[in-house]
Amino acid sequence: MKLSKLHGLTAALAVSSLMLTAACGNTGAQPANAGAATGKDQPAAAPAAPADKKQPVKVIWWHSMGGELGKAVDKLVADFNASHSDVQVEAVFQGTYDESLNKMKASMDSKSGPSMIQVYEIGSRFMIDSKAITPVQKFIDQDKYDVSQLEENILGYYTFDGKLYSMPFNTSNPILYYNKDMFKAAGLDPEKPPQTYEDMKKAAAALSKDKPGAGASLAIYGWFMEQFFANQGAEYLDNGNGRTSPATKSLLNTDAGVKTLTWWKDLVDSKAAMNLGRKTDDTKKAFLAGQIAMTLDSTASLRGIVDGANGKFQVGNGFLPKPEGAKDGGVVVGGASNWILSNKPEAEQKGAWEFMKFLAKPETQAYWHINTGYFPITKAAYDQQSVKDNMAKYPQFKTAVDQLHATKLNKATQGAVMGVFPEARQIVEGAVEEALNGKKQPQQALDDAAKAVTDKINSYNKTVAK
The missing domain is CATH 3.40.190.10 (Periplasmic binding protein-like II)
Incomplete structure (x- = not known):
């Protein structure tokens, strides 16, 4: 070593x-x-010096x-x-x-x-x-x-x-969670969760008609952005997502990212969804309290969410949404x-x-x-x-x-790999925050974030160069 x-x-x-x-x-x-450890019975006679046990x-x-x-x-x-x-x-x-x-x-x-x-x-x-x-x-x-x-x-x-x-x-992996009771009250089919960005926007708008922002909330979590890329069959990093050779560049500001952040910002700006910040625990609590009708969370949270809603409302779930016409992909x-x-x-x-x-x-x-x-x-x-x-x-x-x-x-669904991934997630979350809070337009926010991640990758790569 x-x-x-x-x-x-x-x-x-x-x-x-x-x-x-x-x-x-x-x-x-x-x-x-x-x-x-199990051992064999010893004879009753006075034992000689015991044999060494492994x-x-x-x-x-x-x-x-x-x-x-x-x-x-x-x-x-x-x-x-x-x-x-x-x-x-x-x-x-x-x-x-x-x-x-x-x-x-x-x-x-x-x-x-x-x-x-x-x-x-x-x-x-x-x-x-x-x-x-x-x-x-x-x-x-x-x-x-x-x-x-x-x-x-x-x-x-x-x-x-x-x-x-x-x-x-x-x-x-992440899935969509939704409140079937709120779907029924809004005139939506509780057995048909939205499958696309466009479907989710329409459903969120209907759910927010009498209560602005009640349609949905997505935590500002870098993992979700990675998943949205993979679900469109889009790679997050160059060089085959860092798998054919070490990554040298972030692809965060390409079409998959801009399309996703523009949709996300539109949900919030139109008051079809609310922005509750970075913590998935906050969106989970709002969901279980009936304050929002849709959210994203890990499959590992499924049992806790279903048990938490027991007696209050029926939980539905669906695949992670993606844009209409997106290429074959899936979750990482x-x-x-x-x-x-x-x-x-x-x-x-x-x-x-x-x-x-x-x-x-x-x-x-x-x-x-x-x-x-x-x-x-x-x-x-x-x-x-x-x-x-x-x-x-x-x-x-x-x-x-x-x-x-x-x-x-x-390569997209296999998942991106880079030595500075924890830092990259923080940078991405900062970019999403800037866009949702109106400080930058989605393209600019992602351009700046992609450059920052790329700089981190290149600094890291120098330390492992042979």
């Missing part, structure tokens, strides 16, 4: 704090018997799943430890994705860091460039592990140059994957891989999906009876799954 290169990357990447769906606290405890390999897993998500993580770890005497996992909550990644960087000299770490999808380029990881492809090849059992559209994001660098874990997976650190002994890395395989098992993914709302990464998880029962109870999940499966995998 080249520590000097990691330090250069760290200086180049001032990671910004991003809003996360998961809460940041976790107090789940491991069961007392988690990790207890100690299990200890794997430290840093993760960012707090609150209820953290409790689900603790259950998975306990189940693994109870079924494996040779490998024992210790899960350590490290705060947000940004906080965890910064702690990993700080630990590299001392080797006090984790065996494996959960990193959000937009940290992928940095993790590869850091030279601090062992691609999971190494263990896939050694085990002849069948990756065809995993979802292709999820694998697509984490595959670079035909190699899988990390193992997908928690995966989501969000969430995070697990990475193996290369500065750990081979046995520890193999132990981490064993845990990753356990996390990908159909029954494990079924539990994770039901208790968190994240997609199963394993196709056979949908055959589990528990998942079938959950889908019957929460039919809204079908929309989310159908949207994932309807996505056509190409």
Whole structure:
């Protein structure tokens, strides 16, 4: 591992704090018997000096799943430890994705860091460039592990140059949520959510007729802009979204971006929608309070939103809208994957891989999906009876799954990659804010943002040039 290169990357990447769906606290405890190794009965006679027992390999897993998500993580770890005497996992909550990644960087000299770490999808380029990881492809090849059992559209994001660098874990994408009761009251068909920008504008106008702005609210979240590009089959960065070769230029100010921001601004200016700022929690609260009829949010929020509206109104959902006549596209997976650190002994890395395989098992993914709302990464998880029962109870999940499966995998939907993605999201959010607040026209706001992102990319690229 080249520590000097990691330090250069760290200086180049001032990671910004991003809003996360998961809460940041976790107090789940491991069961007392988690990790207890089984042994053979000893003879009753006075024993001779005991033979040395091989100690299990200890794997430290840093993760960012707090609150209820953290409790689900603790259950998975306990189940693994109870079924494996040779490998024992210790899960350590490290705060947000940004906080965890910064702690990993700080630990590299001392080797006090984790065996494996959960990193959000937009940290992928940095993790590869850091030279601090062992691609999971190494263990896939050694085990002849069948990756065809995993979802292709999820694998697509984490595959670079035909190699899988990390193992997908928690995966989501954005969907449209709408209030069926408000649709009925406005004379709209509650079973037909808007599918295009144009449809959404008409529906929002009808919903706002007696209450300006009640039609919709979209949080100013950079992830949504990335998704709007992919849904039009448009690439966000040059060089095949940074996948055929490292990106050198932002394409934020191209037609897909201008069309999207112009539509978004028109929704707000016409009072068909209201601007509630950057926090998705604020739009979620407004939606659950019946103040707005439509919003965008992660599929990982689906169960919480449906439960939160229970007894108040019926929640509908639909695919992410796109402009009429847009090219084939779809959504980019969000969430995070697990990475193996290369500065750990081979046995520890193999132990981490064993845990990753356990996390990908159909029954494990079924539990994770039901208790968190994240997609199963394993196709056979949908055959589990528990998942079938959950889908019957929460039919809204079908929309989310159908949207994932309807996505056509190409460079646009595979997702953009750049080493400065956290900073880029903040720049994009600033541009959207400027346009919605009337400080700049959409084209100018995106021109300025594209230049700022491009400058960041080029500065980063200099630190990783060979």
